[in-house]
Amino acid sequence: MKHLLIATALAALAAGAAQAQTVRMGTEGAYPPYNYIDDAGQVAGFERELGDELCKRAGLTCEWVTNDWDSIIPNLVSGNYDTIMAGMSITDERDEVIDFTQNYTQPDPSAYLAKAGAEVDFAGGVIAAQTGTIQASHVASSGATLLEFATPEETIGAVRNGEADAVLADRAYLEPIAAEDAELDFVGEDVLIGGGVGMGLRESDAELKEKFNAAIQSMKDDGSLNALITKWEIGATF
Known part of the structure; x- marks a missing residue:
């Protein structure tokens, strides 16, 4: 026992x-x-x-x-x-x-994605970013108008429909999107954040x-x- x-x-x-x-x-x-x-x-x-x-x-x-x-x-x-x-x-x-x-x-480079051929004012334009990200904080401190969205897909949609001049996000996330859509292209220089x-x-x-x-x-x-x-x-x- x-x-x-x-x-x-x-x-x-x-x-x-x-x-x-x-x-x-x-x-x-x-x-x-x-x-x-x-x-x-x-x-x-x-x-x-x-x-x-x-x-x-x-x-x-x-x-x-x-x-x-x-x-x-x-x-x-x-x-x-x-x-x-x-x-x-x-x-x-x-x-x-x-x-x-x-x-x-x-630290992964962040990049701006815009409509191909667009000229983007990074300090005074409208830039989309996902809410609560390091990219959103960067845009908010840059002087540009920050357009925040809950999901990364919505930030891309804002560029496609003209709501935003560009989106700032991790380059690793944006590269496949740019490769599949000839109407979108990278603009400006990459940014190292975080x-x-x-x-x-x-x-x-x-x-x-x-x-x-x-x-x-x-x-x-x-x-x-x-x-x-x-x-x-x-x-x-x-």
């Missing part, structure tokens, strides 16, 4: 540990190549592949959930998921509310941050992170 009780207790502890290792990964699912929803309705992209490998190296079981960008930080803080992997650049402003792992991409992309966590989750930091560093050390960055054409490697 004693052995049975010990075995039962150990089984309960093992089950509890397995349950505790499940981490909910929050993403937008609307910002390729970082994250998007594939034809099977599943989260896909650079961050899905990277996140799954990080979880494997950290000994965690991860579940992916999607959330609109404009509420992605509040829903992390309130506990609806445990991390953010959504192409989120590390900034001082965000770091006052949540914590970040080390960056898993270099400190690269990292994983967002609640400030209270120091142990989880430590695990993911170690996993990210291991992928930097063995070259596998650079291989993923090259595969998904995210930007500069480490």
Whole structure:
């Protein structure tokens, strides 16, 4: 009976540990190549592949959930998921509310996309950007009129229908759009904003941050992170 009780207790502890290792990964699912929803309705992209490998190296079981960008930080803080992997650049402003792992991409150039042949006044024109992004903050501080939208698709639509003179977004996101639409083209010079992309966590989750930091560093050390960055054409490697 004693052995049975010990075995039962150990089984309960093992089950509890397995349950505790499940981490909910929050993403937008609307910002390729970082994250998007594939034809099977599943989260896909650079961050899905990277996140799954990080979880494997950290000994965690991860579940992916999607959330609109404009509420992605509040829903992390309130506990609806445990991390953010959504192409989120590390900034001082965000770091006052949540914590970040080390960056898993270099700062990605932001670029302006406009109608082909258009002359854009970057300091006095109307520039579209997604709400709550580093690009929106940059436009707001540049003197231009900021036109904000909840989704990246809407920012592109604003340029196509003439609401905005240009859109400012990550070049990695805009390049496939420009390649497929001859009526759109890049204008002006690229802009470097932010400190690269990292994983967002609640400030209270120091142990989880430590695990993911170690996993990210291991992928930097063995070259596998650079291989993923090259595969998904995210930007500069480490």
